[in-house]
Amino acid sequence: MSLVEIAYLAATAAEEKKAHNVTILDIRGISTIADYFVICHGTTERQVQAIVKNIRGKIQEANIPCLGIEGIREARWVLIDLGDVVVHVFHKEERDYYDLERLWGDAESLHVQ
Template sequence: MAKRASKKDSARELAVAAARIAQDNNAEDIVVLDLRGISPVTDYFVIATGTSDRQMRSIADDVIRHGKTVGQKVWQVAGMESGDWIVLDFVDVVVHLFDQPHRRYYDLELIWGDARRVRWQRRSPATRRPDGRRTPRAGE
């Protein structure tokens, strides 16, 4: 029998997946904040900037769809009509999709400045050169 992911693991996995979905949809300045032990209401924030309301709605729809596929129900959705700040509340994970002016104005990273940032980027695979030596990954 397969081991079921703990609540903590599934929240982190959803946050990372939401960040990657935002990246796949060309969002900018994507940040995942670990709020465990800091916030009494949620464990993770995912914050991203969209370049258009259509793009932000598309990201939101994709994150909601992904949540359903992994058994994570979105409890509240706000801002889909206006498209300047969309909030997806999965309880343990809250996704904030901002346009640039609202991202600057609300500055959630400053408000939650004591939160740890989660590394969510996919690691690029190391490749072999024709001479057999390994090409380092980005950042190595």
């Protein structure tokens, strides 16, 4: 599975749990951190946890290694490290505050259905 397919898999899994404003940023050539960021948010801690759980399940089903998950307990900003794809699942307030799309404004935003 290609990296962009992994990003779309994570985005689709997030949408299945009604994540809001799911965005994929192509940061290749802009950063060495990763190739793609998937960014989304939920409106409650419980929804953020459900989004993360669904993404983790879909990733495991596809046999994609997950290098780590941080922030799940607090469920305010959860980072899922899939190597060259990094998924950020925010609580809405944190997403508004950190505004990663603005920080990575040079990145191309890929269409998520």
